[in-house]
Amino acid sequence: MSANSAISGSRTLHRLVYASRQAIEPVRLNAQVDEIIRASIRNNRAVAITGLLLVHDGWFLQALEGPAEAVMSTYRRILDDPRHKEPRVLQAGPATMREFANWNMCARRMSDADDAILKTLSQREIDFAVLGGDQALKLLKVVRGIQSRTELARTA
């Protein structure tokens, strides 16, 4: 194997960020997200995938990172899931480091307070329909920060 193919090979770190629309009845959302997370933690751990799932305003925004092959096979399985629709890949490719190394999958359902913070940070409404890749990753990183602080507060 040449050095080049090792660098771009299926075992190197990749990240994929996508957005999709929820297709879940509102009353079932919490239970369904719990179920998604349970399956995600179990499956993702086995193939070294980490990431974050943001659940907000009728949308899912998810980052998956890990070996390229594992990211693609996981994303293909997720695409078949009837609990969402209209998936749109916002960013996909090699990554230099894991941004969500702490979680095989972590879901954050934004509260109104979180929402207010995010809106203040971005100075405007977040429009998931036109969100770009860099913006999406930035948003997920802000959520990662909120999530870490919430966990610290809980264990303090």
Ligand SMILES: Cc1cc2nc3c(=O)[nH]c(=O)nc-3n(C[C@H](O)[C@H](O)[C@H](O)COP(=O)(O)O)c2cc1C
């Ligand atoms: C928005 C969304 C995100 C998901 N993320 C993951 C994930 O990161 N990993 C995973 O294994 N399954 C994920 N799933 C669930 C898969 O679609 C599928 O139900 C699950 O992998 C099946 O696992 P099982 O065969 O072990 O029951 C997600 C589903 C949805 C709707």
